[in-house]
Amino acid sequence: MSTEVPTIVTRRLRADAVRNRAKVLEAARAAFAEHGAEAQMEDVARRAGVGVGTVYRHFPTKQALAEALIEERFDATIAFVRRLVDEEPDPWRGIVRCFEYCGGIQERDRAWAAVLSLMAGGIAALGPRTHQIRELLALEEQLIARAREAKVVREDLTAADMPALFCALASVVQAGSRNWRRYLDLLLDGLRPQS
Numbered sequence: 001m002s003t004e005v006p007t008i009v010t011r012r013l014r015a016d017a018v019r020n021r022a023k024v025l026e027a028a029r030a031a032f033a034e035h036g037a038e039a040q041m042e043d044v045a046r047r048a049g050v051g052v053g054t055v056y057r058h059f060p061t062k063q064a065l066a067e068a069l070i071e072e073r074f075d076a077t078i079a080f081v082r083r084l085v086d087e088e089p090d091p092w093r094g095i096v097r098c099f100e101y102c103g104g105i106q107e108r109d110r111a112w113a114a115v116l117s118l119m120a121g122g123i124a125a126l127g128p129r130t131h132q133i134r135e136l137l138a139l140e141e142q143l144i145a146r147a148r149e150a151k152v153v154r155e156d157l158t159a160a161d162m163p164a165l166f167c168a169l170a171s172v173v174q175a176g177s178r179n180w181r182r183y184l185d186l187l188l189d190g191l192r193p194q195s
Helices: 004-038 041-048 052-058 062-087 091-108 110-121 123-149 159-174 180-191
Strands: none
Touching: 004 041, 004 052, 004 062, 004 110, 041 052, 041 062, 062 091, 062 123, 091 110, 091 123, 091 159, 091 180, 123 159, 159 180
């Protein structure tokens, strides 16, 4: 009977730790989306309703917390583009939806827009995210190949062009333009086949 109590306590602590980590990530997502790199760990703790020590137990530095958020965002983006590859029957619409998704996320999350700006320096600039970038580019190449085959995009468009295009869109969003969709329309017009 004495061996059951520590087991119950351990499970409760693990469940609490999991809940606290989720609350910290949710609060950090909001803080980084609002303040970008200027977000503070104390603000994250306040938003999460936990002590700052709890934040530091899960994420020893602000960089570690930012990395966890970036990994989540890349995973969500990869999942979205994979759904486009698997489910979007219209090749041009697949390209458009990919950019709309990216622009919408950038508008809501300034920190993500800043991360995408790093892509201008190549995938090496993102360090530990290199494998995720490669996976994302492979999926984007599938979208683009299908669009090239349907002759709805330029023949010379490749996935290698995408980081710079996303970076351009991120720069517009970071500059504070609420009219980023107009710039997206201009960008998309440039992807159409040359007549």
